[in-house]
Amino acid sequence: MKKNIIANLIGRFWGILSNFLFIPFYIKLLGFESYSIISFSLMIAGIMAVLDAGLTATLSREFARTDKNEEEKKKIFTTLETIYYILVVLCITIIFLFSKTIATQWINTPYFTDNQITYFLRILSFEVGFQLLLRFYLGGFLGLERQVEANLYQIAWGVVRNAIVLIPLYYFPQLDVFFIWQAVTTILFTILLKMILQKRLGNNMFSFKTKIDKGILKDVGSFAGGMMLIALVSILNTQLDKITISKLLSIENLGYYTLALALAQGLIILVNPFSAALLPRFTAFYSISKKKEASELFAKSSLIISVIIFTIMMVMSFFAKDIIWIWTGDKKIAEKSYHIVPIILLSYTMLALAILPYNIAIANGNTKFNNILGITSLVLTIPGYYIFTKKYGAMGAASVFCFVQIFVTLIYFYFINKKYLFLNFYIDIMLRRFIFPLLVIGLIVLCLAYIPNYFEDNRILSLTWIGLITFTTLILSLGILVPKTELFTLIKFKKIKN
Structure with missing residues (x-):
């Protein structure tokens, strides 16, 4: 598992780095107005992700199960892939x-x-x-616990799609060039991943087989259906703010809001490596009724994740304006967007912390509670976004999003713990994973923030200074909050055997 976590960390680190590296170049070459259209395109992609219908999560889960043989997994892959072809055509x-x-x-x-x-x-x-289809194939690699391989492909795709596009944009700074390059790159990488995944399953790389097995659909239908509803509710909850802003405000407001989101989404990217490595492990534990081991693994990993996430959140909140200026090189953009960042950061902190209990639910094939909670939250968000965005602009949308994420995450932790983990909710979760880390880390960052920054006019040195504060905060927080036994034994979990 150590190798998988490291691979996922590298892959997600590339995701963070690519945001910081390339978005400023897009703005410089194409203009902020074009970046706002790109932001709108990301929203469209997020909305259309509902067509995944839970198939990627289903594929990963079925591949990770130890009670399925190789032939069964091949049949599952063929059936789900055939359905996915139909969904891709529908999306386009x-x-x-x-x-x-x-x-x-x-x-x-x-x-x-x-x-x-x-x-x-x-x-x-x-x-x-x-x-969508490319991410479906990546889900297959992750389910087979080939995280190293999956991340290599994802990084290569990101380099060609998001970095090398700067070359044609330098000579032809037009938005259609950007979109054409991304489309062609994604199509080619999707074909490549399909061929390689088929080889890993023992099939012919160049075969093109379509077949829907009704028995398999019946077997995985309940889980996939629940995942589809989760996806629909999740998309409404995570895209409705951007949909409302794009409808009620100018597209430039969406651009500023998306910049804040791009910073905050780094928190999700930080958790995803652990999530991708731990989900197959949780699935294996629960598939052979090793509930105690699953709970122990959750306790160790969630505390470390809480410390990491709260550290990044606090540092970025205190230095939001500086970070946006360092990132974009444009003080005007920093002035117009930094005030939204702390609220969005807190929202994504809650989302990030909820990923691990979400993995526990998925490992047990339980999607019902996610759907109930997600649908309930829409009662707040649907009228909330409209009313507060119209009255307070993008800040109103951010505030509604933040309130809902805090509310949902705390309730979600409570019920997942009660059903599967059996920890002391108020001490082991609320105190040790929320309140105490938040207070300790906030105090550390507050003290460090009072140290004068003598490099505030130099972007590179300012970034180095903020990075040093982040590293210092993380080391001190881990030393105070995480017992050494939990810090060093997490990587010692062996591959699960039936």
């Missing part, structure tokens, strides 16, 4: 057909014509469709 068709309507009735910008935006969206339809 929906975006392509409604592109004109979206351009004329949804996007508010004076910088592009309706016909230009329609053209961009039609190119985007192919990139979004094949990106």
Whole structure:
């Protein structure tokens, strides 16, 4: 598991690094108005992720199960892949057909014509469709516990898709060039991943087989259906703020809001390596009724994750304006977006901390509570986003998002613990994983923030200074909050055998 966590850390670190490296170049080469359209395209991709219908999570879970043989896994793969082909065609068709309507009735910008935006969206339809399929194949690698391999492919795809695109953009700084490059890159990498995954399953790399086994659908249908509902509710909860902003405010407001989100999403990226490595392990434990071992693994890993997440959140909140300026090189952009960052950071901190109990639920095939809680939260978000965005702008949307995530995460921890973990909720979870880390880390960062920054006019040295504060905070927090036995024994869990 140590190797898998390291591989996932490298892969997710690349995700964070690529945000910091490339978004400023996109803004510089294409202009902030074009970046705002790119932000809108990301929202479209997020919404269309509902078409995954829980199939990626189902594939990962079925591949991770120790009670399934190789032939059964091959049949599951063929059935789910065939369904996915249908969903990809549906995704491309929906975006392509409604592109004109979206351009004329949804996007508010004076910088592009309706016909230009329609053209961009039609190119985007192919990139979004094949990106769904690519992530489906990556889910297969993760389920087989091939995290190292999966992350190598994901990094390579990111380099070609997000970094090398800067070369054509330098000579042809046009938004359609950006979208065409991303679409072609994603299609080619999707084909490559399909071939390699088929080889890992013992199939012919070049075979193209489609078949839907009704027995398999019946077997995994309940889990996949629950995952689909989770995905739908999750998309509404995570995209509704951006949908509301794009409808009620100018597209530039969405751009500033998305910058804040891009910073905060690094918290999710930090947790995902642990999540990807731990989910197959939790699944294996629960599939052979080793509940005590699963609970022990959760206790060790969740405390470390809490310390890491709260450290990053606190440092980024205190230095939000400096970080955006360092990142974009534009003080005007920093002035217009930094005030949203602490609220968004707290929201994503809650989302990040909820990933591990979510893994516990998925490992047990339980999707019902996620759906109940997610649907309940929509009662707050649907009217909340509209009312507060209209009255307070992007800050209103961020505040509603933050309140809902805190509320949902605490309730979610309570019920997952009660059903599967059996820890003391108020001491082991609320105190040790929320309140105490937040207070200790906040106090450390507050003290360090009072040390004068003599490099505030130099972006590189300022980044180094903030990095030093982050590292110091993390080391001190781990030393205070995490027992050495928990810090060093997490990596000693062996591969589970039936």
